[in-house]
Amino acid sequence: MLLIELFVFIGTVAFAISGSLLAIQKRLDIFGVILVGLTTALAGGVIRDLMIGKIPPTNLAEPQYFLVSLLASLATILFYEQMRKFKHSISFFDAIGLGVFTAVGANAALSFDYSQPFLIIAMGLVTGIGGGVLRDVFLQEIPQVFRKEVYGIASIAGSIALIFSSDFVPPVISLYLCLIITFTIRMLALKWKWNIPVVDRKSKINRRTLNS
Incomplete structure (x- = not known):
């Protein structure tokens, strides 16, 4: 589980940096930048824990996650110009x-003995995208997950893999499988520019006009 914990810290830092970068671009003050960075990194886990009844949430009860997010946000403020050059690394x-x-x-849902597939998938999705959705709402942006990019679907696919594999392999293997599938789908989507089709309002309006 040590590798998973390392990845959690890497993910926390990445989300804090991505939130802080966007906040700086929106010309927020220092407090605003830090708050958006912390929200991006921690909010998904807090929402998940509240929904499954884990009180207090892990991200609030264990200060190391807060401190790592805070340091990442401060580093982004100090080295903003340098970090802008590594946009692709941040995406990775x-x-x-x-x-x-x-x-x-x-896995948190499973550890609380919840077995409903929909709930497990929902908890994986909320944890993965919750912070980013709140970040975009705070910054008056349409959340990234709603803008045709293959993002939420990658999370859903990973959770489904965890559900199906959990009965056949040790829990840690299920975790790694979920991580790998989610990560791979997201990176392939970035590389090959996979997008979810959007609703073509114009064609629907034209069709209505013709029918009338």
Whole structure:
């Protein structure tokens, strides 16, 4: 489990940096940048724990996650210009974070003896994308997961893999499988620019006009 814990810290740092970078681009003050960075890194886990009845949430009860997120946000403020040059590296670590948090979230539901597949998938999804959704809402952006990118679907696929494999392999193997599948789908989507089709409002309007 040590490797998973290492990945959790990597994902936490990546999410905190990505949130802080976007907050700086939106010209928030220092407090705002730090708050958005912390929200991006920690909010998904907090929401998950509240939903499954884990009180207090792990991200609040164990200060190391807060401190790591805080340091990552401060480092982003200090080295903003240098970090902007590593946009693709941030996307790579963000994908690791998505995979790790999806695996940890889905496994948290299992560890509380929840067996309903929908709930397990939902907890993986909430943990993986919750912080990013709140980040975008705070910054008055349409959340990334809603903008045709293959992001949430990668998380869902990873959680499904964890559910199906948990009865046949040790739990740690299920975790790694969930992480790898989520990460791989996300990176392939970035590389090959896979997108989810959007609704073509114009064609629907034209069709209505013709019918009338």
